[in-house]
Amino acid sequence: MEEAVEEVPPLKVKDMPVIEMYNSEDAYNNIAKMVEETKKASAVIFNTFQELEQPEIGRLNQHLESPNFAIPFHKCFSAASSSLLAQDMSSISWLDEQPPKSVLYVSFGSVAAMDGTRLLEMAWGLANSGSRFLWAVRPGLVHGSEWLEMLPSGFFEATSGRGIIIKWAPQQEILSHPSVGGFWTHCGWNSTLESICEGVPMICSPFFGDQFVNARYVSDVWRVGINLHKDLERGRTENGIRKLMVERDGEEMRKMAMLLKEKIDAGLKMGGSTNRELDELINVISSF
Template sequence: MQRKIKESMDNQGTTSILQNRIVLFPLPFQGHINPMFQLANILHSRGFNISIIHTKFNFPNPSKYPHFTFHQISDGLLESGVPISDPVLIIKFLNSNIVEPFRECLDRLMFDYHVECVITDANWFFTQAIADRVNLPRIVLRTSSICSFLAFASLSLFRDKGYFSNIDSNADAPIEEFPPLKIKDIPQIETSNSEDVFQVIGAMVEQTKKSSALIFNTFSELEEPDLPKLHNQFPVPTFTIGPFHKFFSASTTSLLTQDMNSISFLDKQEPKSVLYVSFGSVASMDAQKLQEVALGLANSKQPFLWAIRPGLVQGSEWIETLPNELLETLSKQGYVVKWAPQQEVLSHFAIGGFWTHNGWNSTLESICEGVPMICSPFFGDQMVNSRYVSDVWKIGIKLEKGLERDEIENAIRRLMVEKEGDEMRQRILCLKEKIDVCLKPGGSSYQSLEKMVDFITSFRSSTA
């Protein structure tokens, strides 16, 4: 099907040009939905009409976005028996099972509108072939940092070098081909078949190279040393227009109910006195690790706000595995909720530190608010992000031993009450200032957004 500007007949029998439109296709996980919807809002604010294609799985509430049109496609996920706890299997299954539903939906949209391009999550690698078939530019949104994306692109190299066989025995050894990473920082995702990881990531990387352009939710001043490496491996136009959430909040895209009492608790605390603790929307731990976290917090004697997501603890509803005596101690020292409005929390005057899993959204939000971090990565890009936070940008402390109460207590004190924490706070405030500049007219992200808008609108003349 050749792309062209189609014409339609209105009720009076006159001819009108069909509406220009961009189609966006997010991966149906919280950490991927947030930046895609923020990007959609950014593009809408620049005059683009937006259509969202979304799987039935985790389908958002369209009433929150009356300025977009939504198109749900069947995915067969719940009927498939694929475990919801295995993101690799989910991504592999969906890339195979929704090819026809997506193609049919895109064809309908292209019949009804003049679709200028489709912007998909990088993990929707099947969409490149469909976009090529209809001569439609496909732009890829990568929701991670550039540094972690490059690490994922190097997984085959890491395997060929034998690093995977040494992760346990030689965890702290450096990766010579990819400083500053150590072997234990190699992105890993637990799944039933480890070969699936290489297949999924390999397909994502190869199809991204065939795309028309790349978008990153980052700013060039933060990841400037890695930009030449990115351009060498992915020779397509790249737009670093982040941080997205500084344009539009992610609160409306939350799949979990936010406890606004978090803010009331923080209002009563001293400035920079509270440690905010959250391990994101996907990570999980066993009951023993939860207790180590709780004991580390209790022993630190520092005020805290702890978001414990239902489902965080394997085999438990919430926090029922913690001893009553420990819960009493925690209740006197801090505040435990099921989910918190993270952006509002991080910007609150009472927050002095963020203990995080280092998902990219959380890491970037912390940098934007000038809040130094304690790093506890669980899987994937979190491993790389945490290493850059601690060793490159020097704005956080990585828990090198995992979740052990003594190291936790020590890290909290270093961050919250010692000089080391103050020095990190000064460094991250400098980054915060750079973000404020990059978003203003003439700034790097502002200019990149202007170039991206021009790039997309150039498709109009090429398809007329």
């Protein structure tokens, strides 16, 4: 599983997306059909930045005859509320009281789920790290639990005064807050992009699909995070949190993340790469 995939560096075999369902053949056939239909499209929009994935976009250009554009949706279009749960804005006032870059934001998105053992290991990793944290634990995240029933005894006492848990977070507002210094994420693509756009380095705990690919790029290509892969053992998570939040390695990742943010911000300005891509897309649409 540690072998490199020669056709798609820097991925390893264990990073390749796997479809785990009853009829995986049908799922693969559906994906193949989507790929073929994409090739027939009048134009293709990739939800990314040229500054982030220029080599990958170049390789895709070799297989697409239609024009394609790298346009990050959440940066170019107004964000209509699409949240699946009510956002808890009280977290922002709590962040206002914390020192700069001191808080680890933890969220595994709207779909990922885990068992109680993994939650317990996460909880003790957070507690033992000594770091401040804002943890979004949505109802249904843990199998067989309504919300926080499976948190270990003594957790709240061990983290008193330095962490809060909420059901659902206003993620973009949190990531842009000056008190946030890291993001422990499942590495869904939207979360990954949002974190990079705000210059926030990551701890990656992917669950399925493209999340393993995203995590590999975060850690090995862009060098803005730590990839824990599937390992949530408390000692490893504690070490990962300390590395990101207080050690020199984490500071280097934070600098790399800020450099990426600056490049992305420049691309969004008039005459920048993203701005040009958007103008070209408008021209293509207007030509029909």
